[in-house]
Amino acid sequence: FTINPYLLLFPLLFVLLLVLRLSVIPVLFLGVLTGSILTVCYQQQPIQVLWLAAKSGSPSIMESMSRQSQAYWNLLDKGGLQDQWWTVALILCVLVFGGVMKASGMLEALPNGFARAVRGKRTLGVMAVLCSFFTNLASPDHHLSISLPGRILRKSLAEEGAEPENLSRPLADAGPSTAALVPWSMTSIVMTALLGVELWAYAPWAVILWASPLLAILFALLGIFSSRGDKPAKKSGNGHGPS
Structure with missing residues (x-):
């Protein structure tokens, strides 16, 4: 992957939208769309990679993680719709x-x-x-x-x-x-x-x-942290209110 400080603008924008309390589904859709555009344009990956990542995760990442640590592999091998x-x-x-x-x-x-x-x-x-x-x-x-x-x-x-x-x-x-x-x-x-x-x-x-x-x-x-509130109103014995 090509790492650049400008790529931090994407997660910062994502956090900003969440702080502004925008609807979750549009924010998630915007995140997926922006990430896909950055993958194709900046990382120089073909569109087919996006489909493979959505279907079964990222094979290149999984292969790299399996060589480094089995713990990373166990945590990150749950990607893709096929596994869910x-x-x-x-x-x-x-x-x-x-x-x-x-x-x-x-x-x-x-x-x-x-x-x-x-x-x-x-x-x-x-x-x-x-x-x-x-x-x-x-x-x-x-x-x-x-x-x-x-x-x-x-x-x-x-x-x-x-x-x-x-x-x-x-x-x-x-x-x-x-x-x-x-x-x-x-x-x-x-x-x-x-x-x-x-x-x-x-x-x-x-x-x-x-x-x-x-x-x-x-x-x-x-009775700790209990609010007392108002006492319930008692009903009159003769059924009539005060004169």
């Missing part, structure tokens, strides 16, 4: 399963059970963490582990007169992190496919994945 077909197929199957669970109403039955177990502000945080984790077990999409329990437990939040942070914080602590600990979640599938590391190998060392929900439960039980 099984991952894409597995993700599609997982999405179909999640769609069936959601459309049949079975997915909503889970947070409804946790909502009935809420007995106060502290148990609200605990139930939010547990509900988010079990939603990850039943659904492949970690976004549902936040939105679905949040929608169901919102009524319990209002009944307890708690601030929204008492629900949103434990959901944010448990949802995305525990998704990577579920073998059939899209997060775990992508990490295993791209990095080549099985869940059972990285889980003990990814402390934040299991420490975050455990700390959220501990803080909820101890």
Whole structure:
């Protein structure tokens, strides 16, 4: 490869577009298009190389890495669409399963059970963490582990007169992190496919994945970082308001 300081303008432009919070898909498309143009024009590579790289990775890079280090080879030999077909197929199957669970109403039955177990502000945080984790077990999409329990437990939040942070914080602590600990979640599938590391190998060392929900439960039980909010309004015994 021909290395030139001017080529740094491309990744800097890419970072600038991300900092400006532009839509992800157009930014990725622009990155692929710009990289392809630089490969053909500046690196003097034929267009066929672009197709081979998209289909099965870059053979020249793979050959060079295999001679230098087996660790580099294991990390970089996952390129190309051809190597990702099984991952894409597995993700599609997982999405179909999640769609069936959601459309049949079975997915909503889970947070409804946790909502009935809420007995106060502290148990609200605990139930939010547990509900988010079990939603990850039943659904492949970690976004549902936040939105679905949040929608169901919102009524319990209002009944307890708690601030929204008492629900949103434990959901944010448990949802995305525990998704990577579920073998059939899209997060775990992508990490295993791209990095080549099985869940059972990285889980003990990814402390934040299991420490975050455990700390959220501990803080909820101890009332740490809990917003008091307003007390729920008490109903009058005779059913009439103040005269």
